[in-house]
Amino acid sequence: MDASKQIKRLKPRYQSKEKWVIFGLAAPFLIIAFLFLYLPLYGWIYAFFGYNPPKIMTLAQAPYIGFKHFINLFTHPAYSKQFYNALKNTCVMGGLTIITSWLPMTFAILINELKAKKFKKVVQTVTTLPNFVSWTLVFAIAYVIFSGNGLMNDLQKLMNPSHAPINYLMNDNNTWLKMWLWQQWKWLGWNAIIYIAAISGIDQELYEAARVDGAGRFRLIWHITVPGLMMTYLVVLMLNAANFLSTGLEQYLLFSNPFNSSSTGKIVTLDLFTYYKAFPLSGMADFPFATAVGILKSIVGVALLFIINGISNLTRKESLV
Amino acid sequence: MTHDGKVITHKRKESMRSRLFTVMTYVLFILFALVCIYPFWYIFICTISSNALVNKGEIFLWPREIHFTNYSLIFNIEAMIPAALMSLYRTVLGTVCTTLVSVYMGYLFTKPMWGRKFWYRFIVITQYFSAGLIPTFLIYHNIGLTRSFWVYILPWLIIPFYIIVSKTYIESIPPSLEESAKVDGAGLLTSFFRIIFPLSMPIVATVAIWIAVAQWNSFYDTLMYNVNLGSNQYNTLQYVLYKYVSKTNTLLSEIRANASVNPDDIQKLMNPTTVQMTVAMIVTIPVLFVYPIFQKHFTKGIMLGAVKG
Numbered sequence: 001m002d003a004s005k006q007i008k009r010l011k012p013r014y015q016s017k018e019k020w021v022i023f024g025l026a027a028p029f030l031i032i033a034f035l036f037l038y039l040p041l042y043g044w045i046y047a048f049f050g051y052n053p054p055k056i057m058t059l060a061q062a063p064y065i066g067f068k069h070f071i072n073l074f075t076h077p078a079y080s081k082q083f084y085n086a087l088k089n090t091c092v093m094g095g096l097t098i099i100t101s102w103l104p105m106t107f108a109i110l111i112n113e114l115k116a117k118k119f120k121k122v123v124q125t126v127t128t129l130p131n132f133v134s135w136t137l138v139f140a141i142a143y144v145i146f147s148g149n150g151l152m153n154d155l156q157k158l159m160n161p162s163h164a165p166i167n168y169l170m171n172d173n174n175t176w177l178k179m180w181l182w183q184q185w186k187w188l189g190w191n192a193i194i195y196i197a198a199i200s201g202i203d204q205e206l207y208e209a210a211r212v213d214g215a216g217r218f219r220l221i222w223h224i225t226v227p228g229l230m231m232t233y234l235v236v237l238m239l240n241a242a243n244f245l246s247t248g249l250e251q252y253l254l255f256s257n258p259f260n261s262s263s264t265g266k267i268v269t270l271d272l273f274t275y276y277k278a279f280p281l282s283g284m285a286d287f288p289f290a291t292a293v294g295i296l297k298s299i300v301g302v303a304l305l306f307i308i309n310g311i312s313n314l315t316r317k318e319s320l321v
Numbered sequence: 322m323t324h325d326g327k328v329i330t331h332k333r334k335e336s337m338r339s340r341l342f343t344v345m346t347y348v349l350f351i352l353f354a355l356v357c358i359y360p361f362w363y364i365f366i367c368t369i370s371s372n373a374l375v376n377k378g379e380i381f382l383w384p385r386e387i388h389f390t391n392y393s394l395i396f397n398i399e400a401m402i403p404a405a406l407m408s409l410y411r412t413v414l415g416t417v418c419t420t421l422v423s424v425y426m427g428y429l430f431t432k433p434m435w436g437r438k439f440w441y442r443f444i445v446i447t448q449y450f451s452a453g454l455i456p457t458f459l460i461y462h463n464i465g466l467t468r469s470f471w472v473y474i475l476p477w478l479i480i481p482f483y484i485i486v487s488k489t490y491i492e493s494i495p496p497s498l499e500e501s502a503k504v505d506g507a508g509l510l511t512s513f514f515r516i517i518f519p520l521s522m523p524i525v526a527t528v529a530i531w532i533a534v535a536q537w538n539s540f541y542d543t544l545m546y547n548v549n550l551g552s553n554q555y556n557t558l559q560y561v562l563y564k565y566v567s568k569t570n571t572l573l574s575e576i577r578a579n580a581s582v583n584p585d586d587i588q589k590l591m592n593p594t595t596v597q598m599t600v601a602m603i604v605t606i607p608v609l610f611v612y613p614i615f616q617k618h619f620t621k622g623i624m625l626g627a628v629k630g
Contacts, residue, residue, distance in 0.1 A: 018433065019433050019434055019435040019437075020435050021509065022429055022432045022433065022434040022435070022509065023434050023435035023436065023440075025429055025509060025510070026426060026429045026430075026434060026440065029422055029425075029426055029478065029479060030440055030443065030444075032475065032478050032479055033443065033444055033447065033479040035464070036475060036476045036478070036479065037447040037479060038447070039460050039464075040451075040452035040453075040456050040457040040460045040461075041452045041456070042456075042460060043452055043453075043455070043456025043457065043458075043459045043460040044452065044456055046455075046456065046459055110346050110349065110350070111350065113342070113343070113346055114343075114346060114347065114350070119347075119350075122354070123350045123353075123354050125613060125616060126354045126357050126358050127353060127354055127357050128616075128619075128620075129357060129358070129361075129609075129612060130357055132534055132538075132608050132612050132619070133538065133605055133608055134537075134538035134539075134540055134559050134604070135538075135540065136538075136540045136559045136560075136562050136563045136566075136604070137538075137559075137562065137601055137604055137605055139563070139566060139567075140364075140562055140566050140597060140598075140600075140601040140604075141360040141361075141364070141601075143566045143597070144360070144363065144364055144367075144594075144597070144598060144601070145360065145363075149376075149378065149594060151363060151378075151381075153378065154378030154379070154381070155381075157378060185356065185357065188353075189353075189357065193620055216335045216339070217335070217339045217342070218338070218339075218342075246451075249454065249541055250540055250541050253541065253544075254563065254567075271454060274453065274454055274455050275454060275455075275545075277455075278454075278455045278458065279545070279549050287455060287459060290454075290455040291453070291455050291456050291459070294452070294453025294454060294455050294456055295453065295456075297453060298450060298451060298452065298453050301450070302449065302450050305449055
C-alpha cells in the first residue's frame with residue numbers, strides 16, 4: 001500500500017501506462033488461476049445432466065435431469081442411507097478432532113516445562129517427523145505393524161507360539177478412533193509448534209512477578225501460560241471448525257477395506273463417498289450423483305466459514321479470513 | 322512458628338508434586354517420541370536383516386544378519402526406475418515452477434497493478450472454496466489435463482498461500498533498494514530477477530522446501546487423474562508403494578477367507594513384505610534426510626501461516 005502511494009507521487013506520468021504493463025506481466029498466471037481454480041466450478045453443471053460414460057460421453061448428448069440427484073440424496077432409500085452414513089462419519093470424525101483440539105496446546109505446555117534443552121530439541125524433531133511423510137507411507141507402516149504377518153502378530157507369536165495370525169486392518173472395529181489415532185500420530189507434534197512459538201512470546205516478566213508473589217509451577221501454568229495461549233487456541237479452533245467437512249481423501253482412501261467401506265462402513269467420509277461413486281471398485285460410475293454430493297459439501301463448507309467468521313468478528317473483533 | 326511450618330510443608334508438597342510432574346512429563350515424551358520413530362526404525366532394520374528372519378517375524382529391535390541386497394535388487398523390479406524418475410521430475414519441476422510463480426506474483430502484487438485489489442482477492446479467495454473432487458476431475462479431464470504429466474505441475478502453479486507469504490515478505494524489503502536500480506533504468510523483470518528474487522532467498526527456501534515435500538508425497542492425483550483412466554506411464558513412487566501394500570493386503574484377506582490355499586502360495590505371497598518395506602524406505606529416505614537439515618525452514622512455514630493475506 002505504502003509503496004504504491006509513493007510511486008504514485010514520484011511518477012504520475014508513467015503511472016497510467018505502467019499499471020497495464022504490470023497487469024500484463026501477471027495476466028498469464030491470472031488466466032492459470034482461472035483455469036485451475038475457477039473453471040472447475042463449471043463442472044457443477046454435471047450434477048444436472050444425465051452424463052453417463054461410456055454410454056453418454058458428452059454433456060451435449062446428456063438429458064437434463066434437474067435436481068433429481070439432490071432430491072434422491074435425501075429421499076431415495078438406497079442413496080439417502082449411504083449419504084447419511086457418510087455425513088455421520090464425517091461429522092463424528094470431524095467432531096472427534098475438534099473436541100480433542102486442546103491436545104497440541106497441552107503438548108506445547110508440557111514440553112515447555114522440560115529443562116533439558118537437547119532432549120527438548122530431539123523430541124520436537126522426532127515428533128514432527130511424521131507430519132512430513134505421506135499418507136501412503138503411514139498406511140505402509142500400519143500394514144507392516146498390524147497386518148496378518150506384521151509386527152503385532154510377531155509379538156503375539158513370541159508370547160504364544162500357537163497364535164493364529166489376525167489381520168488387524170481388515171475390519172471395521174473402532175474405525176473412527178483408529179483414524180483419529182493415526183492423525184494424532186502424524187500431526188500432534190506438528191500442531192504443537194504454533195503454541196510453542198506462542199509460549200515463547202509470553203512476557204517473561206509476568207512469570208517473574210507471579211513467582212515473587214509466591215506462585216508455584218502449576219499456578220504459573222494455569223494463570224499465565226494457559227491464558228496466554230487462549231487467543232491462539234481460539235483461532236485454531238475456529239479454523240478447524242470451518243474446515244470441519246474437508247477431511248481430505250488420502251487417509252480414508254488408503255485405510256478403506258471391504259469391511260469399513262461398505263454402505264454402512266465407518267470410514268466413508270463425504271469425500272470418500274463421492275470418490276467411490278465416481279470411481280467404484282465394481283459397477284457403474286455415477287459422476288452426476290458424485291458431483292451433487294460435492295456441490296452440497298462445498299456450499300455447506302462456505303456457509304460454515306461465513307458463520308464462524310461472523311462469530312470471530314463478534315468475539316475477537318477481528319475476522320478469521 | 323506454626324505459620325512458617327505450614328508454608329514449609331506446603332512448599333515441600335509443592336516441590337514433591339513438581340518433581341513427580343517432571344518425571345511423568347519426561348516419561349510421556351520419551352514414550353511418544355518412541356512411538357513416532359520406532360516404525361521408521363523397524364522398517365529400516367527389516368530391510369537390512371535376513372529376509373528369512375523377517376518372514377519368520379523374528380526381528381524386533383536390532384537388525385540381524387545384515388545385508389543390503391534388498392536395496393540393490395529393488396531396482397530390478399520393472400516399475401521402480403520409471404516411478405522413481407517420475408517422482409523426481411515432478412518434485413524438481415513442480416518445486417521450481419511453483420516457487421518462481423509464487424514469488425513473481427507476490428512481487429507483482431506489491432506493484433501498482435491495474436485492478437490490483439480485485440486480482441489479489443481473486444487469488445486469495447480461492448483458499449476458501451473448492452469445486453470439489455469430482456467436478457475438478459471432470460473439468461481437468463475435459464481440458465485434456467488427465468492422462469498426462471502436466472496434471473502434476475499446472476494445477477500446483479497458483480497456490481494462494483505461497484503468493485500471500487511471498488508478498489508479505491517482499492513488502493518488508495526496503496523499497497529504496499529497488500528504487501536505486503530503477504534510476505539505472507532497470508525494468509520490472511530485471512529488477513525482479515536481479516534484486517527482489519536474490520533478496521527473497523529466505524522465503525524462497527521456505528516455500529520451495531514445502532512444495533518439494535508436498536510434491537514428493539502426493540499420491541491421489543496419480544490414482545485419480547492417470548491410473549483410474551488406464552494410464553500407467555505416469556506412476557510415481559508413492560503410487561507404487563500404495564500398489565504393493567494394498568495388493569498384498571487384499572491377497573492376504575483372500576487367503577484368510579479361503580483356507581484351502583496351498584501353504585506354498587502363502588509363502589510366496591508373504592515374500593513381498595521385504596519388497597514393500599524396501600519401497601517404503603526408498604520413499605521415506607529423501608524426507609528423512611531433507612527434514613532435519615531444513616527443519617528451521619519447515620517450522621518457519623507454520624509461523625508464516627499466522628500472517629493474514
